[in-house]
Amino acid sequence: MQTTTLYSEGHRWLMFGRDNSKPEKIIDTNQYMIISDKESILLDPGGTELFAPMLAAVLKHVSIEEIKYLFASHQDPDIISSLGLWDQVLPKAKIYCPWLWEGFVRHFGMNNIEYKAIKDTGDSIHVGNIDLQLIPAHYLHSSGNFHVYDPVAKIYFSGDVGAALETPGAPFFVEDFNSHIEKMQLFHQRWMPSNKAKNDWIKRVRSLDIKMLAPQHGRIFRGKDVQLFLDWFESLNVGIASNS
Amino acid sequence: MTENHAVQTVAAARIASELHQAQQIARQLAISSKNARAIVLRAGSKAAGLAVIANFYDELANKTIILAQSINHTAINISAHSVNEWRNSTTLDQLAKASKLAADAKFKGDIDENVKRIKIEKKNLDARFTRLMNELYAKLDEIQQHMRAIDVIAVTSKLEAVQTGEFRGHLVEMADGIQTMANRIKEHVTHSISLLDSAR
Numbered sequence: 244m245q246t247t248t249l250y251s252e253g254h255r256w257l258m259f260g261r262d263n264s265k266p267e268k269i270i271d272t273n274q275y276m277i278i279s280d281k282e283s284i285l286l287d288p289g290g291t292e293l294f295a296p297m298l299a300a301v302l303k304h305v306s307i308e309e310i311k312y313l314f315a316s317h318q319d320p321d322i323i324s325s326l327g328l329w330d331q332v333l334p335k336a337k338i339y340c341p342w343l344w345e346g347f348v349r350h351f352g353m354n355n356i357e358y359k360a361i362k363d364t365g366d367s368i369h370v371g372n373i374d375l376q377l378i379p380a381h382y383l384h385s386s387g388n389f390h391v392y393d394p395v396a397k398i399y400f401s402g403d404v405g406a407a408l409e410t411p412g413a414p415f416f417v418e419d420f421n422s423h424i425e426k427m428q429l430f431h432q433r434w435m436p437s438n439k440a441k442n443d444w445i446k447r448v449r450s451l452d453i454k455m456l457a458p459q460h461g462r463i464f465r466g467k468d469v470q471l472f473l474d475w476f477e478s479l480n481v482g483i484a485s486n487s
Numbered sequence: 488m489t490e491n492h493a494v495q496t497v498a499a500a501r502i503a504s505e506l507h508q509a510q511q512i513a514r515q516l517a518i519s520s521k522n523a524r525a526i527v528l529r530a531g532s533k534a535a536g537l538a539v540i541a542n543f544y545d546e547l548a549n550k551t552i553i554l555a556q557s558i559n560h561t562a563i564n565i566s567a568h569s570v571n572e573w574r575n576s577t578t579l580d581q582l583a584k585a586s587k588l589a590a591d592a593k594f595k596g597d598i599d600e601n602v603k604r605i606k607i608e609k610k611n612l613d614a615r616f617t618r619l620m621n622e623l624y625a626k627l628d629e630i631q632q633h634m635r636a637i638d639v640i641a642v643t644s645k646l647e648a649v650q651t652g653e654f655r656g657h658l659v660e661m662a663d664g665i666q667t668m669a670n671r672i673k674e675h676v677t678h679s680i681s682l683l684d685s686a687r
């Protein structure tokens with residue numbers, strides 16, 4: 244599992260991904276960890292297949308007791324099917340997840356971890372010395388869905404929004420926005436169901452000061468690429484699948 | 488160990504279904520025993536010896552129903568238990584992988600501690616599993632004994648039936664029916680035992 248540091252001024256943001264041992268046919272995912280003081284949170288910790296490399300990677304930075312929280316943006320297997328395993332090693336942790344998915348996510352196996360249901364309008368999580376905002380992003384793509392915004396680091400974790408389908412070993416950051424579009428287009432058109440939800444989200448996110456937009460698949464957008472992405476997404480027609 | 492848990496989970500679930508069928512037959516057996524009693528009653532003094540036998544039937548059939556129910560319960564318990572053990576050993580496998588990958592990690596020791604704890608849990612689960620399996624064997628064995636007893640009674644009642652004149656045909660037919668049902672239950676139980684043996 245490869246690791247890169249996104250921010251390190253007081254508290255830290257780490258990104259894990261591009262795991263060499265990942266079975267070929269499962270989609271590559273980015274996992275994030277925020278560490279502040281003696282507490283840390285894992286954002287979208289990933290699927291069962293990634294549990295062992297993730298645990299190994301994480302323990303290079305924090306002890307297991309310091310992992311106090313998990314966050315699952317939605318219910319998908321690539322997001323949180325590892326829950327049954329984390330549950331065994333983090334018995335005192337809490338998972339923040341949309342209220343909508345509680346009865347479903349528990350199917351992954353949850354005997355110890357505590358479920359903190361996020362209400363539709365969002366919430367905030369206090370980790371160490373920082374406050375993270377849980378921003379509603381329903382129908383992008385999941386019907387109960389949240390992103391995480393850190394107003395100090397100005398990093399916005401955007402879940403499946405901004406995702407790109409990449410070849411193995413792709414770089415962590417977008418270098419050339421225009422050539423990146425083709426890797427994102429189908430993903431957004433097909434997985435995102437609602438133009439209305441999309442435009443509503445864009446309006447909300449434009450009011451935030453974002454230096455990095457960090458998706459769960461593909462590459463991170465920095466600086467002006469964040470605005471370029473929002474503009475591109477705004478003009479995109481989504482929900483394109485037809486039944487005939 | 489993991490494939491073994493899968494096999495045990497499936498075997499226990501199959502046993503539960505075998506025993507469910509055995510239970511249905513035992514219900515029919517209980518009805519037949521009541522019919523036998525009614526005939527014996529009509530035969531009056533000619534069938535005094537048969538009255539005792541008919542009561543036996545009834546008792547054994549009812550005991551079998553209760554026992555089959557309890558086996559069913561134990562089997563489902565075992566199945567759920569295997570799933571737990573299965574999950575437990577999956578976690579251990581994953582932690583072993585993580586431990587290898589974390590060779591140079593600052594907090595690698597945290598993995599070892601978890602492995603230690605989960606291994607203790609696993610030991611407890613194993614012990615409970617063995618207990619449940621023994622319980623299941625014992626109960627299956629008890630059902631087999633009931634069925635053998637029913638078989639003996641059926642043979643005896645056919646002999647006794649000779650003295651009942653016009654009721655003889657009825658009683659022999661009834662005893663044959665009871666024997667057939669007992670044999671069918673025996674088959675289900677024997678199959679269950681071999682499923683259990685092969686899953687061990």
Ligand SMILES: [Fe+2]
Binds near residue numbers: 317319384385403
């Ligand atoms: Fe998803």
Ligand SMILES: [Fe+2]
Binds near residue numbers: 319322459
């Ligand atoms: Fe995803």
